[in-house]
Amino acid sequence: MTKGLHVPSEIGALKKVCLHRPGEELLNLPPFELERLLFDDVPFLEVAQEEHDTFAQILRDQGVEVLYLEKLVAEVFDTVPEAREEFLDQYIAEAGIKGQEMPKVVREKLNSITDNLEFVQKTMAGLTKAEIDMPLHASTTLDSLVNSDSESDLIIDPMPNLYFTRDPFAVVGNGVCLNRMYSVTRNRETLYGKYIFKYHPDYKDVSLYFRRDAAFHTEGGDVLNINEHTLAVGISQRTQAAAIDVMAQNIFWNSDSKVDRILAFDIPNNRAMMHLDTVFTQIDVDKFTIHPAIMGTLKVYELTPGTTPGDVKIKEICDTLEHILEDATGVDQIKLIPCGGGDPIAAAREQWNDGSNTLAVAPGKICVYARNTVTNDVLYKEGLDLLVVPSAELSRGRGGPRCMSMPFWREDL
Structure with missing residues (x-):
């Protein structure tokens, strides 16, 4: 090898x-x-x-x-678990997510995927509004509401x-x-x-x-x-x-x-x-x-x-x-x-x-x-x-x- x-x-x-x-x-x-x-x-x-x-x-x-490629990245997260959190921070920062609440919701969604290969594939696939359960609560901002109703159904673009x-x-x-x-x-x-x-x-x-x-x-x-x-x-x-x-x-x-x-x-x-x-x-x-x-x-x-x-x-x-x-x-x-x-x-x-x-x-x-x-x-x-x-x-x-x-x-x- x-x-x-x-x-x-x-x-x-x-x-x-x-x-x-x-x-x-x-x-x-x-x-x-x-x-x-x-x-x-x-x-x-x-x-x-x-x-x-x-x-x-x-x-x-x-x-x-x-x-x-997807398996190599999953192997990194399998062998160096802390690298996954470092990656996720950078991924969310670069994902172009609109709204104040949405980055936190996206992080929770991605963190819920425990299998590293499935996690990597999801980051590649992008995220749509249909996949996210956005709760309406007191801290909801006008910005997040307006952007949640925007034309695109994509929260994160696919690659x-x-x-x-x-x-x-x-x-x-x-x-x-x-x-x-x-x-x-x-x-x-x-x-x-x-x-x-x-x-x-x-x-x-x-x-x-x-x-x-x-x-x-x-x-x-x-x-x-x-x-x-x-x-x-x-x-x-x-x-x-x-x-x-x-x-x-x-x-x-x-x-x-x-x-x-x-x-x-x-x-x-x-x-x-x-x-x-x-x-x-x-x-x-x-x-x-x-x-x-x-x-x-x-x-x-x-x-x-x-x-x-x-x-x-x-x-x-x-x-x-x-x-x-x-x-x-x-x-x-x-x-x-x-x-x-x-x-x-x-x-x-x-x-x-x-x-x-x-x-x-x-x-x-x-x-x-x-x-x-x-x-x-x-x-x-x-x-x-x-x-x-x-x-x-x-x-x-x-x-x-x-x-x-x-x-x-x-x-x-």
């Missing part, structure tokens, strides 16, 4: 991965709240769970140990994006970036990572390269481990350039880290390309899937350690993606495989369903969504071994197999 984290690449044989099985948070998604909660549609939970269970089993069949475990934190080599996420809706998700990396017996000693209370926002979908010395990070809708500065300072001078170069890719700021991993992912030693819209000359910044601790040197690289990746990987000839096989309509459609967002289980062996038939056919013809994940409902959350997984351990190449 390995303790700690070890992810020196995107394609080394995957040995341990963290997932979150979609839960009741998807049942607390009212259609009129979808945009605020960063969803485009309401997934059918039972089918989404079946698809996710198939994904997890595909990984197990490849010899991968599957860890579940429907949690099955995309790639984003709240990102494993880099032997350490982790615990992120401050772009939206208030998703930033609460990072609370679970905080307690895993603070208290879990297997993960409490890992180095933190970024913290959830940082001034700038970043998300794990923008972080790709090219190799143990080179990290690629997207400057995107979800990750600020200033966050990469912080990352560089914390990674370059940490004895746990071998990374001595960060490539910051400036990518378009839109929902179809919200993260670097929706634009390209590594699938083999010499192959990447890409979104055709990213082709051409890219603006990339190279960050390296300066001569004194804390000093970071930055230079701009204007070159093609092929040349930049050939230099980063040390491979003579990189092959870029376009989503949709280069057909503009197929590319746009399959990019929307994360055709470029693949999870490598080993070099040349990748998890893909079943629905991206055009892209998958191209990948087959390129000699790749495809592990096909059913995706009718999972894809509604706008994230692919890479988005749904956070590797904790990969073998060295």
Whole structure:
């Protein structure tokens, strides 16, 4: 049983991965709240769970140990009981609960759940007014009455994006970036990572390269481990350039880290390309899937350690993606495989369903969504071994197999 984290690449044989099985948070998604909660549609939970269970089993069949985010947090509370109270204080403070009385009522409700796994799942699912018995008594305030009759039936928002475990934190080599996420809706998700990396017996000693209370926002979908010395990070809708500065300072001078170069890719700021991993992912030693819209000359910044601790040197690289990746990987000839096989309509459609967002289980062996038939056919013809994940409902959350997984351990190449 390995303790700690070890992810020196995107394609080394995957040995341990963290997932979150979609839960009741998807049942607390009212259609009129979808945009605020960063969803485009309401997934059918039972089918989404079946698809996710198939994904997890595909990984197990490849010899991968599957860890579940909700179970890791429950294990923390089982082994360190006082951590649950500390978590609950912070959870309630960040839950956006309206009214003076309601935080106390919510605390009593959550404290009544004695099983730690059930407790964690409830905090993820959110809380509706129908679940709370609000007594009317002398100390009731106008504020609490007005807010109890407000339009939303949600006392605490659900966290429907949690099955995309790639984003709240990102494993880099032997350490982790615990992120401050772009939206208030998703930033609460990072609370679970905080307690895993603070208290879990297997993960409490890992180095933190970024913290959830940082001034700038970043998300794990923008972080790709090219190799143990080179990290690629997207400057995107979800990750600020200033966050990469912080990352560089914390990674370059940490004895746990071998990374001595960060490539910051400036990518378009839109929902179809919200993260670097929706634009390209590594699938083999010499192959990447890409979104055709990213082709051409890219603006990339190279960050390296300066001569004194804390000093970071930055230079701009204007070159093609092929040349930049050939230099980063040390491979003579990189092959870029376009989503949709280069057909503009197929590319746009399959990019929307994360055709470029693949999870490598080993070099040349990748998890893909079943629905991206055009892209998958191209990948087959390129000699790749495809592990096909059913995706009718999972894809509604706008994230692919890479988005749904956070590797904790990969073998060295």
